[in-house]
Structure formats: structure tokens, C-alpha cells
Amino acid sequence: MGTRVNQIGLQRNDYKGRPSTLCQGCGHNSISNQIIAVCYELSIEPHRIIKLSGIGCSSKSPAYFLGRSHGFNALHGRMPALATGAIMANRDLTGIGVSGDGDTGSIGLGQFKHMVRRNVPMIYIVENNGVYGLTKGQFSATADIGQELKYAGLNELPPIDICLEALAADVSFVARSFAGDAKQVRELLKAALSHKGTAVLDIISPCVTFNNHETSTKSYPYGKLHEEALQDITFIPEYDPIIVDVHEPGQVQAVRMHDGSHLVLRKLDPVKHDPTDKLAAFRLIEEARIENQFITGLIYVDEHRPNLHETTHLIQAPLVHLTEADLRPSAEALDRVLGEICCQ
Amino acid sequence: MSDVQTSPLDSLMADQEPVVNDFQIMIATVNGSGSQTANSTLLRAIFRMGVPVSGKNIFPSNIQGLPTWFTIRLSKDGYIARREDYHILVAMNLQTVEEDITNLAVGGIVLYPEEWKIKHKRDDVVYYPVPVKALVDESGTPSSFVSYVSNMVYVGVLATLLNIELEQIEYALNFHFSNKPKPVNMNMALVRLSYDWAQDNLPKNDPFTVERMEGKTDGMLLLDGNSAGALGTAFGGVQVVAWYPITPSTSMIDALRTYLSDMRTNPDTGEASYAIIQAEDEIGAIGMLVGAGWAGARAMTATSGPGMSLMTEFAGLAYYAEVPIVIWNVQRVGPSTGLPTRSSQGDVLAAYFLGHGDTKHVVLLPSSLEDAFEFGWKSFDLAERLQTPVFVLSDLDLGMNLWMGKLFEYPDQPMDRGKVMTAEDIQRAGEFARYKDVDGDGIPYRTLPGTDHPDAAYFARGTGHDEKAIYSERPDDWVANIERMNRKFDTARALVPPPxxxxxxxxxxxxxxxxxxxxxxxxxxxxxxxxxxxxxxxxxxxxxxxxxxxxxxxxxxxxxxxxxxxxxxxxxxxxxxxxxxxxxxxxxxxxxxxxxxxxxxxxxxxxxxxxx
CATH class of the missing domain: 3.40.50.920 (Rossmann fold)
Known part of the structure; x- marks a missing residue:
């Protein structure tokens, strides 16, 4: 028996990166593994992906997946701008951004919201653990109010909710998940890859070294105990037929993605949520926060909002594929402009 | 209408030799009063008579109400530097009139609205009171347009006093208003009326005159440096522009948008072969450039001192990750917010060393419209050849003032995209190492994202790295890489425009x-x-x-x-x-x-x- 390959003849190993230098058991490693699994499963050509990150533990992780894809480890909180430039330069590329709660919720909150507002076509993953790991355990802006940490003491400030911030910036796809829920992370990643605008995935990813107490909502024990999934999610690529279980039609919602694929959501009782209803999305997050619930799943999606390629009226060909003949106007064009300036 | 007031020096002046094409006009107005149209019209009309001119707008950081001065220097010898003295004062700002008159050269002339009472009159200058309001009323200009066209009164009066050809004023107005008849006619009507009034009522009592010249301005154009740089940028094949508004650089992006929309947009589909993104701040702007430059696009921004300060961290990343980008800094006066509407060369050291650690940059220094155009396209060639940020240090004086310049020459060399390896190149070479000095000039080879080869990818980073772009904290890797970058900087010495x-x-x-x-x-x-x-x-x-x-x-x-x-x-x-x-x-x-x-x-x- 030969080694298993996907539809484009690549092995799973072809999607791996360098060995992780993060802590054993770090939620980030699990997320990296799901990215590898999904790209292999969907037979994505690695050279069509770019990996982008800021600074922090999360931002190191793109080195640990998709070693055959170009990547850029940018500045703290400034990955959205860099991603925007790259994706405008080459619209054939699929951007996977990996950020953390310090990177997105503090230093980079402004860039994050402006990226969402522009609807830059890319996946933006926040590996959210509520703590600064590389600097040894300070609270981040997503840390729970009232939480206590050995290094940082008591946190008396309310957390910033990444999903709420995204919604307020008119996000076109936002979901929350838990690094310990590998299947859900995979299905959401697949859906995000089919989305034509910014897809924000806020993935609670426990820090096993500095913030894994069960008092923290960003810990494994808390996540395992309290996760309330909004839906059972099944992603159906465009080349597979849609088979929806029709026994409970009121409980099933199929969201058609921009590229023709479908996201099938089976509602779980007692949580009923329509992910195309923005006000309901706001309410859901706020209610969950008040009740200390840990809601995961697709919170909001809008497949119609134009992305930045559309709002800038960019040509279909990637800008970087244009040649000198396309880019440099002719000598006659210069003469004409100079004629208009001089008129004499 | 009014009597012309005379001074004891009148008879002396009348005997003076005429002063032809060698004096300076100072127009003092209130910001927001629409004087730019009048001033650039005068400047262009005189230029059209073959007389070398230069104009400088000394304006406040304000939208409306603060004083503004505009100087028009005529120099038969072709000098275009700032002249400190002025001979003809158009005093249209009551706030500054006393000081403006104090600084007028001996024997100079003052045009001012006749209803003003000027307290301390000098007896060594000539006063020409002008019935501005009466002329505007007489012109029948609709009230909503009065504030826009009133300044045409001094244009008309100066045309009479100095012998500026009315045809050239009409030409300049057509240029300014892109041949739209309505504003041209409305302005021109007031120019003619004021011209005629001066012909009939203002006995000339000074030696200053404009005479048509031949051979001094042939084949030259009149333009601001920001537009020249923008035009050069367009001919450099720019692909991604990201920016944040800041005086005095904003008009460079405005001009660039006009040129690109004209030359790089498909007229049938409206699709653009470029992207211009107004970022949320200068950090975002340069971040977009670094992403675009890394992906293989020609990316530029225009900013000024405070914006460049914000760009510092990304400039260091682009330097160390070796990403080509182009940053225009149209310098104003610092430190800090400084004098936002005044010119300086104060950012030389900041640009040269922008970034922490051992960072240094290639900096281009345009001194003319021709330089601005040339550096517009050449900056991309240098950035891509050297895989590094290139700063172009213009300034407010070049960028926002009107200068005479020679017609721009089309780029004399094809676009230099630098050392980029394709999938085929990697196959042939059998190896790709992003930061390896293959040629001994310190400039490594790069691949672009999207290159379909298993060995093409690398992980760009601001952290320490070895030849293959892999994270490294090893002392020998660090030293070898920095030494190679210094070799590259020495290579740059021979590639940048020579003095x-x-x-x-x-x-x-x-x-x-x-x-x-x-x-x-x-x-x-x-x-x-x-x-x-x-x-x-x-x-x-x-x-x-x-x-x-x-x-x-x-x-x-x-x-x-x-x-x-x-x-x-x-x-x-x-x-x-x-x-x-x-x-x-x-x-x-x-x-x-x-x-x-x-x-x-x-x-x-x-x-x-x-x-x-």
C-alpha cells in the first residue's frame, strides 16, 4: 500500500511546518494541526496560501504549519496591514492570519477593526488565551474580570470580546471555537476558507503554563466543562453533493458560501441562533457574557458584503502578474500629460 | 471713485529707470479667501510671457481666517530661489497690513482696499488704493460667488500697472478651471473691469513693469513638486499605494490618483490595475506597503515628519526582512508637530537611520521638478534591486510650490525588478536560500508568494535568521547576516544617483x-x-x-x-x-x-x- 495522498497528490506531511517550539499541550499546536488537516483534506495547493502573523506565542505558530507556503511574521499588532497589502498585491493568494489576544485585543485592536471594516479577504485566527505568555504571564485585554494570576495578581478590568469588536466593525464572518474541540475548529476553518471577506475565528486556546486554572474561561478544564456549541457544523465543499438531514427541517440551516460550497448547521437545543441575524449575534454574545456561558460556533455570517478587492475595483488579474507593458504608461502617454501641463 | 494718494518720493520715482522683470510681488490675504486662483493665475500669466518666475505660498495650518502670503518672483536672469525683499505689496489682509507695509522695499508700491485707513503711512513707498468692493458690486457677480472672485480685482489692477497681457491671464484662468467657460468668464469679467478701472483712474507712479521675453522659458513647464513626483511614480509602474493624509504630502497622493485614474484604469470596465488605500494611520499605511512589497508589488506612500516617525518600526522590519518599499517624506518643520505648513530639511538623519538597532536606509534627495519625476520611477528600481526601503526626501517648498522645470524625460531604462527567482530558476539552480549572498554584492535572491515550487517558500521575519530565513539566535548567523547587509549597503553607494x-x-x-x-x-x-x-x-x-x-x-x-x-x-x-x-x-x-x-x-x- 502506498502513502495516502490527497486530490493534488500531496501527502499530509507536505502540509507540515517546522517542529513547534511552543509548550507541550499548548492549544496553539492543536490549532496548527487542524490547519494542516483542513488544507490537506481540501487539497489546497500550499503555494496559494500565505501565512501571516504578528508577535507573540500565537504568532510564532505559522512556522509550524504549511512549510511550503510563504509566510511573514510581522510586527506586534500590525499583521492586518501587512496582510492587506499582500492580498491586494496578489488576489490569487489565500491569507491565513494567526494572531493572539495581546496582538489583536491590545496593541493591534485598531488595525484589527480596520481590516474587518475593509473586509479584507482572509482568515483571521485569534488564538485567545487571556494572557501574555512570552513575557511570562501578564493579563491580556481579554482576561476575565476578577481573575487572579500568580504574576499579575487580580484583574479588575472587564475583558474585550474579540467577536463583539468584530461585529461592531461590520464583520462578514465571525465564529468562536475552542482549541480542545478539534472537529468544530476544522469545520469552521473550512467554512472560513470559502468565505470571500474577512473571516474572524476567535479560538479559545488555553495557555498551559500561565493560565490553565479552572477559574479562567480560557482554560482546558473550564472549556471542557462549559462549552455550549451553537450548532453541529458540517462543511460541504462545492464538489460534494449536499446531503442535509431533513428529519428536523426547522433545526437545520444551510449557508451557501461565496464559492458554491455549503455550511450546514444543525441547531442544538436549547440554544437557537440564526447566524445571519446580526442583532441576534450581538445579543447572544452579551447574554453569554452575563451568564458566564462559553458559546462556540458560527456567530454571524454575511456572504454579500463586498470585500476590499471589490470596493477598490481591482482588476481580476493579480497585480503582481502584470508586466512592464501593463504597468508603465507609454512615452506617448507622458507626452500627452506634459502637453496638458504645458499647453504651449 | 477714489483719488490716488501720492508720497513725497513720487517725482523721484518717476525719473527712475524702469525695473523690468526683476522684482517680487507679495500678496497678503486671509486664508480661505480663494486667493490661490488669483495668485497662480498671475504667476502663470507672467510665465506665459516668457519671464522666469517662481511662486511661494506661505500659508497657515488653518482652514479659514489666518494670514497667508504668496510671493511671485520675476527674475530675468532665471533665478528661482526665495527672495527676502518685495517691491509690490497687494495688501488684502487688514490683520497684517501694517507689518506688510513696514517690510516693503524702499520705492515699492502698495495696492490696498480704498476703505481701509492705514495708520502709519511711509513716505518712501507708493500707495494705490483700489475700490475693491465697488468693482465687485459693479461686476454684477452673484453674491454666492463674490468671495471666490473678489481677488480678481488685484489681478486686473496689476495687469494694468505692470503690463501683464490680458490674453495670458485668460489663458491661465482656462488652465486653472480646465476650460470650463462659466468660472473663467465670471473671473475674467472682473479682471477686465478692474483692468479698465486702473487704466482710467490709476496714474502709474512706479518703475515696475513686465516685458515679454524670448528664450528663457522655452520648453519649460510650471508645476508643483508633489505632482512631478506623482507623475514619476505613475511612470514607475506603481501597483499599491497606501497613505494617511498629512500636510504637505497629501497633494502628492491626490495627483497620483488623478494620473493613475487617467492612465491605469480600464475605461470600459472601470477596473484599476493599481490599488490606493487610505489607511487608518501611517503605521497601517507602511504596513500595507511591506505586505505588498513582499508579495512582489511596487508599493509607495507619501507622508511627512510625524507620519515618518510612526512608520519607524515597520521601516526597520522592511530593512531587516529586506522588503522593497518607497516612502516619500515631504518634509515640514519639526520637532514634533512643529510648523506643519513650513518647509525644512530636518528629517535627513531621521530618515537615514529610521529604526532601532543598526538600521540605515537609502535616501534620495530631489532638488527640482525633474528630480522629483526621475526619482518617482527610479526609487522603485532601486528598492527592488536592493530589496530595501527607499526614502525620497522632498520638502514642502518643492512639493507644494509652483516651480519652473524642464520637460520630463521618459525613463531611459526598463523597470528593474531585481533578483527574483521563479520556479524554473529554482529548478535550474537546485537551491533557494533567501538570505544567501550568491553574487557577492550582498543582495540575496527572493521568491514571491505564489511561486509553485516545493522549495520556493520562506518565512519572512523581523527576528534573527540564517541564510534560509529560519529563526536563529546563533551569534555567527547574526554577524554573517548583518555583514552581508552592510555589503549590500556598500553596493548601494554605487547604484544610487551620483552627485x-x-x-x-x-x-x-x-x-x-x-x-x-x-x-x-x-x-x-x-x-x-x-x-x-x-x-x-x-x-x-x-x-x-x-x-x-x-x-x-x-x-x-x-x-x-x-x-x-x-x-x-x-x-x-x-x-x-x-x-x-x-x-x-x-x-x-x-x-x-x-x-x-x-x-x-x-x-x-x-x-x-x-x-x-
Whole structure:
């Protein structure tokens, strides 16, 4: 028996990166593994992906997946701008951004919201653990109010909710998940890859070294105990037929993605949520926060909002594929402009 | 209408020789009163008569209400530097009129609204009260347009007093309003009315006159440096522009948008072969450039000092990750917010060393419209060849004022996209290592995202890395990489535009300058020659410095480095680079918000020479 390959003849190993230098058991490693699994499963050509990150533990992780894809480890909180430039330069590329709660919720909150507002076509993953790991355990802006940490003491400030911030910036796809829920992370990643605008995935990813107490909502024990999934999610690529279980039609919602694929959501009782209803999305997050619930799943999606390629009226060909003949106007064009300036 | 008031000097003036095409007009107005149209119309009309002109707009950081001055210098000899004295004052700002009159040259003239009571009248200048309001009323201009066209009164009166051809004024108005008949006619009606009033009511009592000239402005254009740089950028094949509004750079992006929309948009589909993104701040703007440059696009921004400060961290990343980007800094006066609407050369050191750690950058120094156009396209070639940020240090004086310039020449070389490996190249070479010095010039090869080869990808980073771009904290990796980058910087010395040298045999004195101070140096050298002081002149066009500059200093006995900042920033770079030559090099640096003036510089050099 030969080694298993996907539809484009690549092995799973072809999607791996360098060995992780993060802590054993770090939620980030699990997320990296799901990215590898999904790209292999969907037979994505690695050279069509770019990996982008800021600074922090999360931002190191793109080195640990998709070693055959170009990547850029940018500045703290400034990955959205860099991603925007790259994706405008080459619209054939699929951007996977990996950020953390310090990177997105503090230093980079402004860039994050402006990226969402522009609807830059890319996946933006926040590996959210509520703590600064590389600097040894300070609270981040997503840390729970009232939480206590050995290094940082008591946190008396309310957390910033990444999903709420995204919604307020008119996000076109936002979901929350838990690094310990590998299947859900995979299905959401697949859906995000089919989305034509910014897809924000806020993935609670426990820090096993500095913030894994069960008092923290960003810990494994808390996540395992309290996760309330909004839906059972099944992603159906465009080349597979849609088979929806029709026994409970009121409980099933199929969201058609921009590229023709479908996201099938089976509602779980007692949580009923329509992910195309923005006000309901706001309410859901706020209610969950008040009740200390840990809601995961697709919170909001809008497949119609134009992305930045559309709002800038960019040509279909990637800008970087244009040649000198396309880019440099002719000598006659210069003469004409100079004629208009001089008129004499 | 009013009587013309005369001064005791009138008879003396009447006997004076005419002053032809060699004086300066100062127009004092209130910001937001629409004087730009009138001022640029006068400037262009005089230029159209073949007379060398230069215009400077001295404006406040304000939308409406603060004083604004506009100078139009006529120079039959072709000098375009700032002149400190002025001879014709158009006083349209009651707030500043007393001071404006105080500073008027002896024998000068004042045009002012007749209803103003001027307290301290000088007896050595000529006063021409003008019935501005009455003329505007008589013109029948609809009330909603009065504030826009009132300034045409002084255009018409000056046309009479100075003999400016009405046809050229009409031409200039057509140029300004893109041949739209309605505004042209409305403005022109008031010009004619005021012209006629002056013909009938204003006996000329001064020697100043404009006469048509031949051969001085042939084949030249009149443009602002921001537009010239934008046009050069368009001919550099720019692909991604990201920016944040800041005076005095904003008009460069405005011009670029106009040119690109004209030349790079598909007229049928409306699709653009470029992207212009107004970022949320300058950090976002340069971040987008770094992403675009890394992905293989020609990316540029335009900013000014405070914006460049914000760009610092990304500039360091682009330097160290070796990403080509182009940053125009149209300099204004700092530190801090400083004087936002005044010109300086104060960001030389900041640009050269922008970033923490051992960072240094390629810097281009345009001094004219031609330079601005050339550097517009050449900056991309250099950035991509050297895989590094290229800064273009223009300034407010060049960027926002109208200058005469020669017609731009189409790029004389094809676009240089630098060392980029395709999938086929990797196959042939059998290897790709992002930061390896294959050719010995310090410039490595890069691949672009999207390259379909298993070995093409690399992970760009601002962290320490080895030849293959893999994270490394090893001392030998760090040192080898930095040494290679320094080799690359030395390669840049020979690639950047070389200095322009005018060496005079037998003189011991050298002048070194760059950017817009060139206009001042050119005139000052003539003034110094009249005083018996001959100078050689080296005009820097780029950093890092090259051997030509070192050799020039060696050949001179003493060198004055002239610049429009306080600390003598270029002189300091020369001291650093050539410490053995430092004793020969003296700094002449001054900054008060105004471009350097030739008479000031002449005195400064004379004083230095006398002190020896």
C-alpha cells in the first residue's frame, strides 16, 4: 500500500511546518494541526496560501504549519496591514492570519477593526488565551474580570470580546471555537476558507503554563466543562453533493458560501441562533457574557458584503502578474500629460 | 471713485529707470479667501510671457481666517530661489497690513482696499488704493460667488500697472478651471473691469513693469513638486499605494490618483490595475506597503515628519526582512508637530537611520521638478534591486510650490525588478536560500508568494535568521547576516544617483548642498563671484554617500555644507562617514520655516571666510 495522498497528490506531511517550539499541550499546536488537516483534506495547493502573523506565542505558530507556503511574521499588532497589502498585491493568494489576544485585543485592536471594516479577504485566527505568555504571564485585554494570576495578581478590568469588536466593525464572518474541540475548529476553518471577506475565528486556546486554572474561561478544564456549541457544523465543499438531514427541517440551516460550497448547521437545543441575524449575534454574545456561558460556533455570517478587492475595483488579474507593458504608461502617454501641463 | 494718494518720493520715482522683470510681488490675504486662483493665475500669466518666475505660498495650518502670503518672483536672469525683499505689496489682509507695509522695499508700491485707513503711512513707498468692493458690486457677480472672485480685482489692477497681457491671464484662468467657460468668464469679467478701472483712474507712479521675453522659458513647464513626483511614480509602474493624509504630502497622493485614474484604469470596465488605500494611520499605511512589497508589488506612500516617525518600526522590519518599499517624506518643520505648513530639511538623519538597532536606509534627495519625476520611477528600481526601503526626501517648498522645470524625460531604462527567482530558476539552480549572498554584492535572491515550487517558500521575519530565513539566535548567523547587509549597503553607494559636481579650477572653496537649497546655492554662487569668491559645488542626490563626494572634499581646501535645518544634519553624516576629512568640513545650517535665501547664504559664507 502506498502513502495516502490527497486530490493534488500531496501527502499530509507536505502540509507540515517546522517542529513547534511552543509548550507541550499548548492549544496553539492543536490549532496548527487542524490547519494542516483542513488544507490537506481540501487539497489546497500550499503555494496559494500565505501565512501571516504578528508577535507573540500565537504568532510564532505559522512556522509550524504549511512549510511550503510563504509566510511573514510581522510586527506586534500590525499583521492586518501587512496582510492587506499582500492580498491586494496578489488576489490569487489565500491569507491565513494567526494572531493572539495581546496582538489583536491590545496593541493591534485598531488595525484589527480596520481590516474587518475593509473586509479584507482572509482568515483571521485569534488564538485567545487571556494572557501574555512570552513575557511570562501578564493579563491580556481579554482576561476575565476578577481573575487572579500568580504574576499579575487580580484583574479588575472587564475583558474585550474579540467577536463583539468584530461585529461592531461590520464583520462578514465571525465564529468562536475552542482549541480542545478539534472537529468544530476544522469545520469552521473550512467554512472560513470559502468565505470571500474577512473571516474572524476567535479560538479559545488555553495557555498551559500561565493560565490553565479552572477559574479562567480560557482554560482546558473550564472549556471542557462549559462549552455550549451553537450548532453541529458540517462543511460541504462545492464538489460534494449536499446531503442535509431533513428529519428536523426547522433545526437545520444551510449557508451557501461565496464559492458554491455549503455550511450546514444543525441547531442544538436549547440554544437557537440564526447566524445571519446580526442583532441576534450581538445579543447572544452579551447574554453569554452575563451568564458566564462559553458559546462556540458560527456567530454571524454575511456572504454579500463586498470585500476590499471589490470596493477598490481591482482588476481580476493579480497585480503582481502584470508586466512592464501593463504597468508603465507609454512615452506617448507622458507626452500627452506634459502637453496638458504645458499647453504651449 | 477714489483719488490716488501720492508720497513725497513720487517725482523721484518717476525719473527712475524702469525695473523690468526683476522684482517680487507679495500678496497678503486671509486664508480661505480663494486667493490661490488669483495668485497662480498671475504667476502663470507672467510665465506665459516668457519671464522666469517662481511662486511661494506661505500659508497657515488653518482652514479659514489666518494670514497667508504668496510671493511671485520675476527674475530675468532665471533665478528661482526665495527672495527676502518685495517691491509690490497687494495688501488684502487688514490683520497684517501694517507689518506688510513696514517690510516693503524702499520705492515699492502698495495696492490696498480704498476703505481701509492705514495708520502709519511711509513716505518712501507708493500707495494705490483700489475700490475693491465697488468693482465687485459693479461686476454684477452673484453674491454666492463674490468671495471666490473678489481677488480678481488685484489681478486686473496689476495687469494694468505692470503690463501683464490680458490674453495670458485668460489663458491661465482656462488652465486653472480646465476650460470650463462659466468660472473663467465670471473671473475674467472682473479682471477686465478692474483692468479698465486702473487704466482710467490709476496714474502709474512706479518703475515696475513686465516685458515679454524670448528664450528663457522655452520648453519649460510650471508645476508643483508633489505632482512631478506623482507623475514619476505613475511612470514607475506603481501597483499599491497606501497613505494617511498629512500636510504637505497629501497633494502628492491626490495627483497620483488623478494620473493613475487617467492612465491605469480600464475605461470600459472601470477596473484599476493599481490599488490606493487610505489607511487608518501611517503605521497601517507602511504596513500595507511591506505586505505588498513582499508579495512582489511596487508599493509607495507619501507622508511627512510625524507620519515618518510612526512608520519607524515597520521601516526597520522592511530593512531587516529586506522588503522593497518607497516612502516619500515631504518634509515640514519639526520637532514634533512643529510648523506643519513650513518647509525644512530636518528629517535627513531621521530618515537615514529610521529604526532601532543598526538600521540605515537609502535616501534620495530631489532638488527640482525633474528630480522629483526621475526619482518617482527610479526609487522603485532601486528598492527592488536592493530589496530595501527607499526614502525620497522632498520638502514642502518643492512639493507644494509652483516651480519652473524642464520637460520630463521618459525613463531611459526598463523597470528593474531585481533578483527574483521563479520556479524554473529554482529548478535550474537546485537551491533557494533567501538570505544567501550568491553574487557577492550582498543582495540575496527572493521568491514571491505564489511561486509553485516545493522549495520556493520562506518565512519572512523581523527576528534573527540564517541564510534560509529560519529563526536563529546563533551569534555567527547574526554577524554573517548583518555583514552581508552592510555589503549590500556598500553596493548601494554605487547604484544610487551620483552627485552633480560643478568644479571651478583654482578655487579652494567647495559647497555641498542637496534638495531645494540648490536654487539658493546657484544664485548665491553668482553673488559670491561678484564679491571675488569663487566656489565649486557638489549637489548630493542620494545617501549613502559615494566616493565622488569623498574625493570632492579631498580636492577642496574647505567645504561648507549648506542645509535648511538647525543641526547641520548632512554635515554630521559627512563627519561620520569621513572622519579624516571632518576638519575641512563646516556646517552652514539655518531653519526658521522659510527656504534659504541667497543673500543670507552669501553673507554667511563671506563671514565664515573672514573669520578664517
Amino acid at each position: 552633480v559636481v560643478d568644479e571651478v579650477a583654482g578655487t579652494e572653496i567647495g559647497l555641498i548642498a542637496y534638495g531645494t537649497t540648490d536654487a539658493c546655492i546657484v544664485e548665491s554662487r553668482d553673488l559670491l563671484r561678484e564679491q571675488g569668491i569663487e566656489t565649486s559645488y557638489l549637489r548630493l542626490r542620494a545617501l549613502p554617500l559615494s566616493d565622488a563626494t569623498r574625493d570632492f572634499i579631498r580636492r577642496c581646501d574647505r567645504v561648507y555644507v549648506v542645509e535648511n535645518n538647525t543641526d547641520g544634519q548632512m554635515a554630521k553624516i559627512i563627519y561620520m562617514e569621513y572622519p579624516d576629512l571632518a576638519p575641512k568640513v563646516k556646517s552652514i545650517a539655518y531653519l526658521d520655516g522659510m527656504p534659504l535665501a541667497p543673500r543670507w547664504l552669501t553673507r554667511a559664507v563671506q563671514e565664515r571666510e573672514q573669520e578664517r
